[in-house]
Amino acid sequence: MTTISPDRIAQIEARRDELQALMATGDLPSDRFVAVSKEYAELEPVAAAAGLVRRLRAEAKSLEAMTREADDELRSMAEEELRENKVALEAANRQLALALLPRDAADERSAMLEVRAGTGGDEAALFAGDLFRMYQRYAEAQGWKVELISSSTSDAGGFKEAVASVEGKGVFAKLKFESGVHRVQRVPATEAGGRIHTSAATVAVLPEAEEVDVKIDDKDLRIDIYRSSGPGGQSVNTTDSAVRIVHIPTGLTVIQQDEKSQHKNKAKAMRVLRTRLYEQERDRLHNDRAGARKSMVGSGDRSERIRTYNFPQGRVTDHRINLTLHRLPEILAGDMGDLVGALISEDEAERLATLDG
Numbered sequence: 255m256t257t258i259s260p261d262r263i264a265q266i267e268a269r270r271d272e273l274q275a276l277m278a279t280g281d282l283p284s285d286r287f288v289a290v291s292k293e294y295a296e297l298e299p300v301a302a303a304a305g306l307v308r309r310l311r312a313e314a315k316s317l318e319a320m321t322r323e324a325d326d327e328l329r330s331m332a333e334e335e336l337r338e339n340k341v342a343l344e345a346a347n348r349q350l351a352l353a354l355l356p357r358d359a360a361d362e363r364s365a366m367l368e369v370r371a372g373t374g375g376d377e378a379a380l381f382a383g384d385l386f387r388m389y390q391r392y393a394e395a396q397g398w399k400v401e402l403i404s405s406s407t408s409d410a411g412g413f414k415e416a417v418a419s420v421e422g423k424g425v426f427a428k429l430k431f432e433s434g435v436h437r438v439q440r441v442p443a444t445e446a447g448g449r450i451h452t453s454a455a456t457v458a459v460l461p462e463a464e465e466v467d468v469k470i471d472d473k474d475l476r477i478d479i480y481r482s483s484g485p486g487g488q489s490v491n492t493t494d495s496a497v498r499i500v501h502i503p504t505g506l507t508v509i510q511q512d513e514k515s516q517h518k519n520k521a522k523a524m525r526v527l528r529t530r531l532y533e534q535e536r537d538r539l540h541n542d543r544a545g546a547r548k549s550m551v552g553s554g555d556r557s558e559r560i561r562t563y564n565f566p567q568g569r570v571t572d573h574r575i576n577l578t579l580h581r582l583p584e585i586l587a588g589d590m591g592d593l594v595g596a597l598i599s600e601d602e603a604e605r606l607a608t609l610d611g
Contacts, residue, residue, distance in 0.1 A: 257347060368416070
């Protein structure tokens with residue numbers, strides 16, 4: 255476990271006090287006040303964790319002195335308190351080390367969720383629908399807002415593809431480990447022989463970009479307008495409202511036709527394009543910084559198989575952290591807390607181990 259030096263703790267608390275004093279003057283320019291307030295809000299929980307470590311260390315010194323100098327009865331009490339202090343101090347040290355880890359700047363953002371059926375035909379599309387509803391229910395339980403951006407349904411009622419915006423605080427931090435290949439093992443309703451089939455769906459979770467994050471020149475775009483087509487001849491728009499946007503420098507293409515309004519389709523398509531361009535830049539920066547290092551909970555690579563949902567055994571297995579939960583119905587109903595928490599904890603442990611190394 256990384257141990258933070260007393261000097262570093264003193265620096266953290268001094269900076270917190272300095273920012274507090276600056277805000278209390280009342281004569282900062284508005285833009286400066288906003289910057290100071292933001293830094294204070296980010297530093298205050300770190301300083302609180304640092305203060306707890308400092309107090310527990312001071313308490314440990316006093317208790318150690320008592321174990322050497324006090325009479326038998328007091329020494330026994332001091333030794334018991336010292337054991338309790340050691341446990342608390344280990345937890346506080348870990349909390350402080352976690353607070354000082356570099357944060358993903360996108361963690362607090364909303365996210366774009368993309369679920370696509372993979373191998374397995376109609377059964378894969380049905381599974382993609384199950385996954386999409388699982389995320390919808392989890393999002394609702396978190397108090398987040400889910401807006402369907404585009405979708406393509408299969409004849410059997412599942413999703414060939416579904417793209418949605420999930421809005422709320424800390425969405426990306428909790429959903430970012432969902433990117434990858436999800437595999438299902440179950441007996442399809444159409445299977446007369448009762449044989450178990452395996453199919454898959456791909457999930458991508460991207461931090462949603464704001465206009466200020468990605469500047470897109472109009473000259474870099476090719477925009478085509480055409481008539482929408484619906485599944486099986488249904489819901490076909492009679493106007494030219496579908497929009498295809500090609501970002502020429504990267505070749506990224508986004509098609510949007512769910513809305514009857516051309517303007518709404520264009521706005522949604524630009525939103526998706528902006529998010530994908532932002533993710534491309536994040537990937538480039540991550541690869542530049544991280545080199546060959548790969549996180550224990552996965553790289554976020556969409557081709558990586560990350561989880562299996564086994565219906566006959568009622569279990570869900572996350573292969574990255576060797577976690578198996580025999581709660582498949584509850585998880586598909588949106589009760590993903592155990593999975594999400596375990597993935598976040600594993601990521602934190604891996605990053606702390608990197609610091610220690």
